[in-house]
Amino acid sequence: MPKGVSMPKESVDHQKGWNFEAAAMPFVDALYNTAYRMTRNAEDAEDLVQETYLKAYRYYDKFEEGTNFKAWLFKIMKNTFINNYRKKQQAPTLSDFAEIEESFENQVSEDAAKPTKNPEEELLENVLDEDVQRALDKLPPDYRMVVLLADLEGFSYKEIAEILDVPVGTVMSRLYRGRRLLEAAMLEFARDHGYLREGDEPAKMRSRSAK
Amino acid sequence: MDCKEVSETLFLFFDNEMEEELLAPFRDHVGTCGDCARKVDYTRKLLWIVRERTYRCSAPDRLRHRILISFEHRRFAGPH
Incomplete structure (x- = not known):
C-alpha cells in the first residue's frame, strides 16, 4: 500500500x-x-x-x-x-530453594566420591514412563521450566535466556542441575521397581513352573 | 581435552551448543577413553528418556474454541 x-x-x-x-x-x-x-x-x-x-x-x-x-x-x-x-503465593520460598541447592551439592560431592563402576546404567533401563513424569513434577519450578524449554521444546540456550530474562550462564547451570536432579529422581524410582521385582521373584517362578 | 572437561561439556555437546573448535578435541578424547565413552553413551540415553518419553499433553478442544472465539470477538468488535 x-x-x-x-x-x-x-x-x-x-x-x-x-x-x-x-x-x-x-x-x-x-x-x-x-x-x-x-x-x-x-x-x-x-x-x-x-x-x-x-x-x-x-x-x-x-x-x-x-x-x-x-x-x-x-x-x-x-x-x-x-x-x-x-x-x-504458591511459589516456594527462597529458603526452600536454598535447602534444595544444599542437598544437591551434597549429592554431587557424594557422586564424585563414588567408584567409577556405576549401577546407574542398568537402573536407567528400568525407568518407566510414569517415573519420567513424576520426576519432572518433583523438580523445583525454576529447574523444571529450563528442562521443559530445552528438552521438550528444543529452544537454544540463548532463546531460553531471553524467555526467562536471565543470563545464558544461569540457563546452563539450571539445566545442569535440573537434569541431574531429574536423573537422581528417576533412578530412585527405578531402584524402587528393582526391589519390587526382586520381591516378585518367587511368584514368577511359581507361575513359570506351573505352565 | 581431558576427562574433566568432557564431563563439564557433555550437555553442551548434546544440546548442539558446543563451540565449533571444541568438537574435534571432544570426539578425539571420547574415542580413546573408555570411561568418557561410557559417560557419553549414558548421557545420550538419559536425554533420550527425558526428550522422547515425557508425555506431551495436547491442548483440549474447549481451549482452542475459547481462544478462537476471543479472536472472532476482537475481529468484529475491534480492540478494547
Missing part, C-alpha cells in the same frame, strides 16, 4: 487478527503442555494459555519480525505465569 494512504482501522484490525491467528495457533499444544507441567492443573493451564494468547494479540504490533515467534509467546506465558503464581 502506498505511503500516506491508511486502511480503514476496522480492516486493519481484521487483518491483524487473521495474521496473528495463523501465526500463533500452531503453538497451542506446546504452550499448553508447558503450562500444564508448570501449574500441574488443567484448569489453571487453560487459563494461563488463554491469557497468554490475549496478551500476545494485544502486543502483536511489538513483535519484531524475523525474531523467534514461538520464543516470544513463551516469554509472554512465563511472565504471566510468574505474575499469577506470585499472586497466588
Whole structure:
C-alpha cells in the first residue's frame, strides 16, 4: 500500500487478527503442555494459555519480525505465569530453594566420591514412563521450566535466556542441575521397581513352573 | 581435552551448543577413553528418556474454541 494512504482501522484490525491467528495457533499444544507441567492443573493451564494468547494479540504490533515467534509467546506465558503464581503465593520460598541447592551439592560431592563402576546404567533401563513424569513434577519450578524449554521444546540456550530474562550462564547451570536432579529422581524410582521385582521373584517362578 | 572437561561439556555437546573448535578435541578424547565413552553413551540415553518419553499433553478442544472465539470477538468488535 502506498505511503500516506491508511486502511480503514476496522480492516486493519481484521487483518491483524487473521495474521496473528495463523501465526500463533500452531503453538497451542506446546504452550499448553508447558503450562500444564508448570501449574500441574488443567484448569489453571487453560487459563494461563488463554491469557497468554490475549496478551500476545494485544502486543502483536511489538513483535519484531524475523525474531523467534514461538520464543516470544513463551516469554509472554512465563511472565504471566510468574505474575499469577506470585499472586497466588504458591511459589516456594527462597529458603526452600536454598535447602534444595544444599542437598544437591551434597549429592554431587557424594557422586564424585563414588567408584567409577556405576549401577546407574542398568537402573536407567528400568525407568518407566510414569517415573519420567513424576520426576519432572518433583523438580523445583525454576529447574523444571529450563528442562521443559530445552528438552521438550528444543529452544537454544540463548532463546531460553531471553524467555526467562536471565543470563545464558544461569540457563546452563539450571539445566545442569535440573537434569541431574531429574536423573537422581528417576533412578530412585527405578531402584524402587528393582526391589519390587526382586520381591516378585518367587511368584514368577511359581507361575513359570506351573505352565 | 581431558576427562574433566568432557564431563563439564557433555550437555553442551548434546544440546548442539558446543563451540565449533571444541568438537574435534571432544570426539578425539571420547574415542580413546573408555570411561568418557561410557559417560557419553549414558548421557545420550538419559536425554533420550527425558526428550522422547515425557508425555506431551495436547491442548483440549474447549481451549482452542475459547481462544478462537476471543479472536472472532476482537475481529468484529475491534480492540478494547
